[in-house]
Amino acid sequence: MQEILDTLLMYLSRPFVQYALIVGVLIALCSSLLGVTLVLKRFSFVGDGLSHVAFGAMCVAQVAGLSKNMFIIMPVTILAAVLLLRVGKNTKVKGDAAIAMVSVAALAFGYLIVNLYASSPNVSGDVCSSLFGSTSILTLKPEEVWLCVGLSLGVVLFFILFYNRIFAITFDENFSKAVGTKTDMHNLFVAIVIAVIIVLAMNLVGSLLISALIVFPALSAMRLFNSFKTVTIVSAIFSVVCTVIGLLASILMGTPVGATIVAIDVILFATCFVIGLFKGGLKIGKAG
């Protein structure tokens, strides 16, 4: 036990582990906040779709040899987010189908481009690391950490300031629109914020595992709590705790960071599910 603690302290004194913890906590916080809204609005898969778009954009940026690939990835992902979240209504292609299409297409083209114009000898290794984010969080530079801190603060501030409207629109968009709330504007902002979170989260867990960060904390909290405010706060806490545990565990055991965090999220969800069953076995039946 003492040995593990010593190793842990040794790692915690290293800047790269500190950076990873800061960034991890912030991304976990942001993704869980918006996750509650996304899950409730049946947009759980948008995280998956957008992360693939971001992956595609990253491949293009890599091939084009851009050093600051954030400047390509961010606008492309924001554009995709705006399109996908709007597509839900009044269009020929319905929301889930549109997300599936965009997601698979971006993934395929990204991989294709990287293969055609391979700049490094280890293509599959590169792709694997951007998809699963194997070690990128442990190789953060200080300026990346600052960027992440800035953007995360922006997201949290946005969420707190517009909390009441986010709740109202999530619960009943038509009612909000009918009483004069500018729902389109809000949806646009939410789409932008989601895109920002996803691009940030790619550094942490890689694009394939972002969905988990968005979906699991929200679903776990929803099993146990009944008001929107509590669910939001608790899911943020769950997300941060799981990420910290997952991150430390992965460092100690040498496992992949993203996969470890998601595994912890899944365990938490299973626990919440079981507790939820005991707490209100009738609840689920009644709701139907």
Next chain:
Amino acid sequence: MSLLTVNNLSLGYNGTPILNNLNFTVEEGDYLCIVGENGSGKSTLMKTLLHLQKPLGGSIVFGDGLKQNEIGYLPQQTDIQKDFPASVYEIVLSGCQSRLGWRLFYNKDDKDLAKRNMERMNVLSLAKRSFRELSGGQQQRVLLARALCSTQKVLLLDEPISGLDPKVTAEMYDLISQLNKEGITIIVISHDIGAALTYSKHILHLGKETFFGTKEDYLSSSLGKFFAGHSKEGK
């Protein structure tokens, strides 16, 4: 001036009209019931009145100082709401969103209004309960309380009794009548012609033939006789 005047309104989706040349007025204190078969354009009309959708032609004029955002709305419940974690208080308070303006947070007046309307709809004791655990009738009363937070004048109700059992349905109709007596103008969409004939003052019948007039005129019209007779046989 009428509260609401609809002139030559044409409604539809994607440029295909469902309804043409619709004309009717709603006076203050009125109880208008909009009836018609499925697909006759009832919900489209409601959405257009609420500015959720643009009309293909014609106009809707608000009078008597009624503003667009002063209409209270009781929508049909959505799938999203069935497992939505939200307390009754949170939902009713969200009815105050039109009062927010440029403010970000609800103030004491908003919170008091929400509490008064919960009391009015007899759901104050449920304030901390979760919406998804309530019975259908309780949920409708919570949503009514929310609608009342956004209006002093007009309530639009979209199928307010769908999915309710007969006893709760009767309570719901009584509650709506009570609000009408308190001076709130009611516009309700319903399949239930029987109830429409019991409670409403004016009837708007949409379909192949369109009728607008008082309940008494409707009953003596051929359209009204056919449908009213039908609904009695149904019972």
